[in-house]
Amino acid sequence: MRLDAEPRMISQRPVEILGAGPAGLSAALTAARAGRPVTLYERRSEVGSRFHGDLQGLENWTTPVDVLEELGTIGIQPTFDCAPISEGVFYDAAGRERVVRSGRPAFYLVRRGSADGTLDQSLKAQALSAGVSIRFREAPADFPNGVIRTPGPGRCDALDVGYVFDTEMADGVFAALSERLAPKGYAYLLISRGWGTVAVCLFDDYANAREYRERARDFFERRVGLTMRNPRAFGGTGNVLATPLTHCGNALYAGEAAGLQDALWGFGMRYALLSGHLAASAFVARTPRQYERSFRRRFAGFLRASVVNRFFYERLGDSGYARLLERIARAADAREWLRRFYAPRLWKTLWFPIARASVESARRRAEAGARAPALPATR
Numbered sequence: 109m110r111l112d113a114e115p116r117m118i119s120q121r122p123v124e125i126l127g128a129g130p131a132g133l134s135a136a137l138t139a140a141r142a143g144r145p146v147t148l149y150e151r152r153s154e155v156g157s158r159f160h161g162d163l164q165g166l167e168n169w170t171t172p173v174d175v176l177e178e179l180g181t182i183g184i185q186p187t188f189d190c191a192p193i194s195e196g197v198f199y200d201a202a203g204r205e206r207v208v209r210s211g212r213p214a215f216y217l218v219r220r221g222s223a224d225g226t227l228d229q230s231l232k233a234q235a236l237s238a239g240v241s242i243r244f245r246e247a248p249a250d251f252p253n254g255v256i257r258t259p260g261p262g263r264c265d266a267l268d269v270g271y272v273f274d275t276e277m278a279d280g281v282f283a284a285l286s287e288r289l290a291p292k293g294y295a296y297l298l299i300s301r302g303w304g305t306v307a308v309c310l311f312d313d314y315a316n317a318r319e320y321r322e323r324a325r326d327f328f329e330r331r332v333g334l335t336m337r338n339p340r341a342f343g344g345t346g347n348v349l350a351t352p353l354t355h356c357g358n359a360l361y362a363g364e365a366a367g368l369q370d371a372l373w374g375f376g377m378r379y380a381l382l383s384g385h386l387a388a389s390a391f392v393a394r395t396p397r398q399y400e401r402s403f404r405r406r407f408a409g410f411l412r413a414s415v416v417n418r419f420f421y422e423r424l425g426d427s428g429y430a431r432l433l434e435r436i437a438r439a440a441d442a443r444e445w446l447r448r449f450y451a452p453r454l455w456k457t458l459w460f461p462i463a464r465a466s467v468e469s470a471r472r473r474a475e476a477g478a479r480a481p482a483l484p485a486t487r
């Protein structure tokens with residue numbers, strides 16, 4: 109079947125989906141609730157196996173509507189552990205502290221991985237109860253009847269390394285913008301209900317990832333009294349600069365495989381969940397061009413804006429990071445500030461080609477300088 113030809117389908121043929129991450133599980137839920145049998149293939153032995161129990165932020169600033177409300181409208185219930193975050197403490201390279209606050213949550217802390225309470229397990233339970241069949245350890249190559257592909261990042265141009273741990277520390281969100289701790293990225297410490305994640309998100313110098321991880325650990329030990337019980341090292345990669353791809357031949361793409369990532373800081377979960385839903389709606393309705401249109405309307409401007417934001421962010425250096433933090437901290441509402449910062453704008457559209465070329469060549473230089481063993485498996 110060629111989806112781009114919008115052909116006829118036998119209505120009860122299973123919808124096949126490749127990859128059981130947030131995008132694939134969201135797509136599976138949508139297709140199953142539309143009354144279609146669904147087969148979801150996952151090459152690993154469990155959902156969330158790409159992750160390690162690390163805390164991640166489900167961003168809530170790109171739209172005025174709350175992300176959990178938006179997920180509700182596409183049939184995803186927040187049955188995962190989820191902590192609203194309206195305050196965080198940020199540090200610049202000189203160690204100056206700034207408290208950032210918002211009226212409504214700027215993001216929700218969720219846990220990723222295979223354990224109970226994770227986003228991944230919650231989505232799996234919702235998919236199974238909607239009748240989705242999940243086939244683990246299977247990664248078929250041929251889908252003559254069409255497929256929704258959601259296999260996650262295709263290449264590594266952002267690297268996250270850190271520790272997950274148990275702790276007696278109080279809940280809190282801390283981050284540091286400093287070239288010494290995380291070149292062109294950021295270091296972060298997240299604590300929620302006795303569980304913690306300390307990590308660096310790097311966009312350069314991947315070869316020294318472990319060194320940055322230790323510096324971040326040391327920094328948060330000194331600044332906020334980080335204490336870890338039973339720390340376990342983890343790492344993961346992202347693809348923040350992929351070219352957006354909605355369909356190819358008989359396949360629709362969603363999530364990070366569709367090029368949906370926030371090039372500035374790597375907040376890709378919300379895009380994955382929404383795009384999975386949009387792809388499945390179009391697949392079931394046999395309107396792939398509708399998917400292309402909704403993709404463009406909902407995501408394209410944000411993707412371009414995030415590349416332009418990254419272009420300027422990479423030029424800030426430590427003094428620029430400090431000024432940026434100052435502005436966020438001085439804002440009456442950090443969520444609103446971030447919403448404007450992330451919003452598509454005409455001037456960003458005009459800057460996009462230059463920004464994209466420049467950021468892409470910086471990434472290639474960073475990849476060329478990385479020793480392969482420093483990079484964990486891509487997916």
Ligand SMILES: Cc1cc2nc3c(=O)[nH]c(=O)nc-3n(C[C@H](O)[C@H](O)[C@H](O)COP(=O)(O)OP(=O)(O)OC[C@H]3O[C@@H](n4cnc5c(N)ncnc54)[C@H](O)[C@@H]3O)c2cc1C
Nearest residue numbers: 127129130131151164165247259260344363364375376377
């Ligand atoms: C360490 C780390 C921290 C992050 N922090 C944040 C954060 O704080 N906030 C945020 O919004 N985002 C964050 N992200 C990004 C976010 O996790 C991703 O954008 C999101 O998981 C993408 O979802 P996805 O469904 O597209 O892909 P994935 O989550 O990668 O899922 C893809 C699935 O497909 C499976 N698969 C791959 N190939 C095949 C195949 N051939 N056949 C069958 N199955 C296959 C994989 O095993 C995997 O289970 C982080 C990423 C990392 C690595």
